[in-house]
Amino acid sequence: MSFIRNIPDNSLSDKELVNRYKNSGDLGVLGELYQRYMDLVYGVCLKYFKDTEQSKDAVMQIFEELVSKLRKHEVENFKAWLHQVAKNHCLMQLRTPRNLKTVEFKTELVQSEENVHLNGVLEREENFQKLEHCIGTLAEEQHLAIRLFYLEQKSYHEIAESTGKEWNQVRSLIQNGRRNLKLCMEKTETSVKPIQKSI
Incomplete structure (x- = not known):
């Protein structure tokens, strides 16, 4: 997936990065943590949407959700928690009437x-x-x-x-x-x- 940018692991655990982000609010820290699992999030989105572009857009939308959501939750296992967040995001998108496919409205444009x-x-x-x-x-x-x-x-x-x-x-x-x-x-x-x- 060319839109995903891999970065070197700086040896900090997920839990350490979660705590660092909660304490600092630094989006760079959140971005570093999220990029470890962007391929996982993309896979979840692709499973539900069956569309590569919509799935890529959802990966970005889910990151934006995490900016506030992660600071409000106690997260012990970030990978498992993120998987559930991604799944819930996709299900909410699919259940929203405006995202249903119609002749006039294309699902892939909904971001x-x-x-x-x-x-x-x-x-x-x-x-x-x-x-x-x-x-x-x-x-x-x-x-x-x-x-x-x-x-x-x-x-x-x-x-x-x-x-x-x-x-x-x-x-x-x-x-x-x-x-x-x-x-x-x-x-x-x-x-x-x-x-x-x-x-």
């Missing part, structure tokens, strides 16, 4: 509210100029990350390698960038609604 919004925009050619304008309002690093991820279809790992950023930094840039894009697009859409109604 989050922000992603659904952006993917819909990208599919509508008439909104491309508005999207270009909003991308131009982003901070330079967010601008680059969004272009690579959405327009050039690069993975988190590929973006990290090409920009020299850490995986966690790439995740943060894309997450914040798509939120800013969503806000910009909503403002743009709101501003043109009265014109559309008067025609």
Whole structure:
């Protein structure tokens, strides 16, 4: 799986990394711990979704869940606990009505509210100029990350390698960038609604 970046084991146990993350809140520590089991999480997601791209997206979503979830739970066996978290995430996604396959709505596009919004925009050619304008309002690093991820279809790992950023930094840039894009697009859409109604 090319999107998974393997890192050397620094000899700390899972339990030690869990405790270090709980005490410090350092996402780098959580990222190091999570990367040990990304292949396991990906396998669980693939088993449920039967789709590689959706499974890759779920791996990133589950990491985002862990940021707060791990600090709230007492975890003795991180691997077993993570397996259950991944399983629950997949089951919740499959049970959510918006993720059911229909003619109009593609399951593989479902990642989050922000992603659904952006993917819909990208599919509508008439909104491309508005999207270009909003991308131009982003901070330079967010601008680059969004272009690579959405327009050039690069993975988190590929973006990290090409920009020299850490995986966690790439995740943060894309997450914040798509939120800013969503806000910009909503403002743009709101501003043109009265014109559309008067025609």
